[in-house]
Amino acid sequence: MRQFSISALAAALLLANLPAALAADVAAQPRPAAAPFVPPRPVAAVQSGNAGKKLGDDMECLLEPHLVANVGSPVEGTLNQVLVDRGANVGKGQVVARLNSSVEAANLELRKAQEEFGKRKVERNKELFSKELISANEKDEIETQTRIAGLEVRQQEQVLEQRSIRSPLNGVVVERFLGPGERVANEKPMLRIAQIDPLNVEVIAPVELFGAVKIGMSAEIRLDPLLPGVYKARVVVVDRLIDAASGTFGIRLELPNPGNKVPAGIKCKARFATK
Numbered sequence: 199m200r201q202f203s204i205s206a207l208a209a210a211l212l213l214a215n216l217p218a219a220l221a222a223d224v225a226a227q228p229r230p231a232a233a234p235f236v237p238p239r240p241v242a243a244v245q246s247g248n249a250g251k252k253l254g255d256d257m258e259c260l261l262e263p264h265l266v267a268n269v270g271s272p273v274e275g276t277l278n279q280v281l282v283d284r285g286a287n288v289g290k291g292q293v294v295a296r297l298n299s300s301v302e303a304a305n306l307e308l309r310k311a312q313e314e315f316g317k318r319k320v321e322r323n324k325e326l327f328s329k330e331l332i333s334a335n336e337k338d339e340i341e342t343q344t345r346i347a348g349l350e351v352r353q354q355e356q357v358l359e360q361r362s363i364r365s366p367l368n369g370v371v372v373e374r375f376l377g378p379g380e381r382v383a384n385e386k387p388m389l390r391i392a393q394i395d396p397l398n399v400e401v402i403a404p405v406e407l408f409g410a411v412k413i414g415m416s417a418e419i420r421l422d423p424l425l426p427g428v429y430k431a432r433v434v435v436v437d438r439l440i441d442a443a444s445g446t447f448g449i450r451l452e453l454p455n456p457g458n459k460v461p462a463g464i465k466c467k468a469r470f471a472t473k
Contacts, residue, residue: 248403248446253410259419259468261453261460262398265367268387271297273360277378280388284374287458288365288391295388299361306354313351316344369393370458394462399431399451401468405440408447411470412436417451420467425460429453431468 248257275297282294320341327337373390382388399419403411413436419429435450451468453460 248401251404251407253407253470254472256420256467256469257401257403259399259401259451259466261421261462261464261466262400263369263392263394263462264396264398264452265369265393266372267366267369267391267393269294269363269366269389269391270384270387271295271360271363271382272384273297274384275299275361275382277376277380277382277388280374280377282371282374282389284371286371288369288371290365290368292365293362294365294371294391295363297361297363297382299358302354302358302361306351306358309347309351309354313344313347316340316347320344363388365391367391367393368395392462394458394460395455396452397455397460397462399453399466399468401449401451402444402446403449405445405447408440411449415470417468417470419451419453420469421460421464422467424464429460433470 251257277295278298279296280294281296282288288294323332323337323340326332327334369391371389372392374388375390376382376386376388399417411433413433415433417431417433419431421427421429431451431453433449434452435448437448440447
């Protein structure tokens with residue numbers, strides 16, 4: 199049987215009790231008092247510079263188009279004409295492009311000729327019917343064929359109308375994607391048109407102003423230094439959802455812009471009326 203020396207036994211006992219001794223020593227040391235937990239407060243409108251602003255202060259804002267539309271064609275075909283270019287003012291319903299429509303125009307002329315022939319045939323057969331030279335069934339058949347020919351004319355007119363592309367809104371052409379001779383598909387836009395009368399004035403406001411700004415309130419808009427003067431706008435949208443990360447909410451105003459004199463995409467200052 200192996201014999202252990204007293205010093206070796208003491209060393210073994212010391213190593214066995216070392217973790218417990220260290221734990222007791224750490225527990226015996228005084229600990230600093232824990233600071234009370236304070237939830238982080240969101241910083242309002244850091245991106246827009248409106249943090250801490252009050253209702254009567256000037257607030258940063260941005261002018262944006264009221265509507266933007268990518269104008270395409272309801273049917274496929276080849277572009278024959280593009281009548282407007284970037285920067286042009288267009289009215290709602292204005293023809294801005296035309297597809298090649300020679301086949302559709304020829305079909306319309308054919309349908310019109312058939313309708314005119316049917317009308318003349320109906321007139322001629324009125325006298326024959328009064329003299330009982332044709333039956334009521336024959337008379338009805340002729341009139342029905344003429345009415346069908348008229349409906350086919352209306353149908354072909356709509357087919358031809360689809361070859362003329364019209365602007366869906368009053369605005370300005372922002373971009374032109376296609377030119378004459380290019381193929382038009384249903385999913386491929388030809389033009390992008392923006393409505394900038396009225397303009398949308400977008401404001402990112404601090405959460406402290408939630409409830410103070412209401413729909414219908416007026417505001418003064420300044421566009422210095424690009425355009426001098428004061429413009430009047432009206433609140434039309436107040437977001438009902440607060441952005442928790444930034445402590446902000448959105449406000450939209452409408453700014454009348456007759457003649458499209460004020461461009462979209464510029465920064466501005468808005469001051470809400472306090473009375």
